[in-house]
Amino acid sequence: MKNAIMWFLLLFISLNVSLPVYAEEGKTAVFVSPEGIQFSSYSKLWNEARLKGLYEMLLRCGHGEEFAELKEVVLNSKSSTGKSGFRVGNYNSKTQIIQLYEVDSLQQVERTLIHEYGHHFTYYWLQKKEGFYPNLLTELSGWSKIRQLEGYPIRWFGSKLPYNHKWDPAEIMAEDYVALFGVGGIALPDQPKDVVNLVRHENEYIPSPQSIPELRSYWEEIAGMKPQKPLGVPTIQQWNTVGVKGENSGSLHVSFTPAADGQQQIKYGVNTMGFGERVSIPVKWTTGLTGSGTELVETQLDVNLFQEHPPSYYYFQIWSLDRENQQLTYTPFYMNWFQYDASSQQLNAVSPPMEVYGWQDELKKEGMEHWPLLNIFINGKPVTTILRHESEDSSVYISWRLFSKEELPTDTKMTDLRFENVWMLTASYNEHNVEYVMDNDYFVVNGIRTSLIKPVKWVGSEPFISINDLAQMFEVSVKLDESGMGLYIESA
Template sequence: MKKSIYTAGFIIFLFIMFSSSVEAQARKEYGAPLGTYEGDQGVKIVSFSKNWTSQEKLKSIYDELLKNFHGEELNFLSTIYIYPDSPDGVAGNYFEDYDINSEGKYVYKKGRYIEIFNGDQYKDVSQLAWVLSHEYGHHFTLYYLLTKENKHFNQWEQTKYAKIRGLTNYKEVEYYSVNDTGYIHKWDVAEIAAEDYVQLFGSPTAKKSVDYKDVKERVEQNIKDYYYSTDSFNLLPQENLSIPLAADVPGLYLYWLRMAGYTTVEPTLPTKPTLTIKKVGEIMPGYPQYEISWEPISDGKNYEYTLISYPVDDNHFPRPVKTVVTGEPMRAYIGSAVSRNKDTNNLILDDQYKGEYYFRLFIKDPKGFMFSTEPIKFKFEEISKKPLYLMTDVPDHHWAKEAITTVVDHDIAKGYEDGSFKPENKVTKAEFMTMLIRSTDHKLTKKNNEDHWFVKQGYFDAAKKMKLVSEADYGTNFSKLKYDDTLTRDEMAAMVGNFLKYLGYTNSVGQNFNFSDAKNIQHKKELGIAFYYSILSGYPDRTFRPSGKVTRAEAAAIITKLLKLTGG
């Protein structure tokens, strides 16, 4: 008598165990069940999860089970256990058991059961539908292999299943046993069979699709990225993309169906589209956009097309490109896109395709069978691109929009990785001096043995040569100059005045400023120069506010005035 456990999950491990008794039994460490439901077919749903306690919710799991194709094998399943967490780090387990009679025939035993983990993470039956279908797939495929072919998966090379599926053509295929090492889940024959079951016989809920958007739509709708989950059947119909999808294998559907005592028509597609990829241009220098197009299947039926991609050397986690349905344009865009609508001002999205990629279509027919086109390879050209700072938080009506755009375009100031500029953030002393220096063609001398970027990149030496700061203000050897302290308006006046003097602009107005707080201004001479050339000004209430802090937007406006004055 033999007991095996098949497990399923995003990262999945499979264990084989031997036992003398494997009737359905709950894990003792979870205590008493929080809810139990028994359906009219005799299968019990037993829950230890707080999310699955009511008869209504437990019945929904039972009903979902029956939406998967089933035959006589259902009579050998007794219980589905729902647990709140996953002590073994898996999504589900299936427990098999059988005898071998005196004639050498396998005899499947009743009382089989399934464990579904992470119940506390599932709020709706749709979230666990794939795991349930996959585990039932273990039950279905092993039952008929044993009872109709008298073969176990450890004899897989001798089965009609392996011949039809073409599994002997792949040296990586194996059946996992307690002596195996280097186990690779996607090449386990029992797991391949269970995934075949989901594709061919799984419920519509287990095979539900995600409506993926291409780069143009994502930038308009502010969708940053997609992540794989078991809800994404149309992104990854099966874990192993190195072998054909189940519906693409002639005879595979009818093989399992006949073993269950049924027959029907083989699922096929009349034609399979061919993909075409072309570069349509660059949305800005170094940021290309590509169009992928194909012809629709024209037989009067409605199909769903999901375009996916993956690097040529790694097909483990495909990247979704777009989902379209019959009647929609058969094209998708990848690469870069930009939007200038009022909600996502100047937002860019860059898919970062580098090197060689495969592209293929997963096509779902009206009955839910999934087919695949042949992958096509495309090599993306190497393009040098500079960082983009798109001021997503600087709308068109912002008072400093033009100035911010100017300093960013001239590489004088930079934005943040999230695309923002943060115009109301305060500027530090080091940042403002750096902006002044970058607005000239001054050559920097780096000092790699220094820690602070302002010194290390040579900006401090440049500031001293330009006399933007003085020891009179900041002490001997500038000991009182704190690079990261916020810049005051008085300090800004000193730096701007000194900068103008360095460039040869020395005219000034009288020192008797008509400011109510003029007595608090320390750098009147430098402020006079900045006033003369209309670089700085005061406030409408006749104040200068020398101790006020300077924002990034204000700094950008000042630098832009200097550029216009100097023609820089």
């Protein structure tokens, strides 16, 4: 009888007393952070020490009070699928739990965790700032206006387009977090050339988050983070011709604007790719250098691979890493394309060859009607890429800011510069000084009054001028390329 009673008591205890979490079926290790975040492993490869390493990695990423609100990070050795198919991570906004999958074989567990934490960060703060989660975002939200996604097939709330991971606003937000605030959690290389491909955004067709200073400020402000001035995105200023024959063939001298705005040390990685006339795997090579200050950065590129059969197109991507401030930028996919002219053995700056390699067709299948960006070249040099703006009669407009003599306000909350008592706009280029008084149908250039061909167009708080007016304003020739993606401005 005593044995029966003892057995009953043991059974009762086993059913009602909470056992240590590491004794749960299949769970191999647990680490609980000082904030109470539980890191649970269902993999023999991830012990308590490695779980603690994941916690310390997350601490090095940018965060605010939302960090302590994360409940658990679970590492699974098994695979999983979601609405976009196979997945390596998942964030549940209701339970505030991150799930990581395939952790035994996945090479980038840390990178995946930073992305999933990006969901936690952006879900938490968007709810605080705008009152809803990312899955309810529309084009009219505050974040959407800052993010510059007009013309892209974004799967906004209510979209009838089929689901596509890279066009999901929530996924764009999480990838933005990785690029803006996740660099501190990534093992940073010692060699400059290894900066190339260190962190890539899943969607490289949209403007890079680092190129939108207001985006970084948006998150820093609402999360109470210490503001940092973003690194600049380098633009190529000079390049020597690529030789095909002769003793000096196979080299290319390139100079570009620095990413630094002061004396901080920057590691630059330059990734060069060459594309043939038809769709094929590009040939590529990298080089690296370290620079500081605000002078032009110069490098010599070895292109001996292309001596006999130079590519039709070259693409230069410049990566910039500021280790001290944990910032990384790289020139976006749609900038720094060059076409090789065999007769002159020169490279000419062009807009990306979207149609040549079928990229435009692929984007159309995903819901993009027209490429929404405009590459601007002045006297043969790539200057900037902006969202394409047109009037009702399809006239193309560009920002007054490109030629302005003074810094214009950039507050995205403004609806019109006139509310800031800015009544006159000034611009200067090619020895032509232009003045324009708000709401007039004329401008004054070097003291001579001239009628506008097209009225000034306002895009939010920023004035845009028709490319038809550029010739009489600055005595330049203006031409759109056949694709309509490149605008070439040449001094007369």
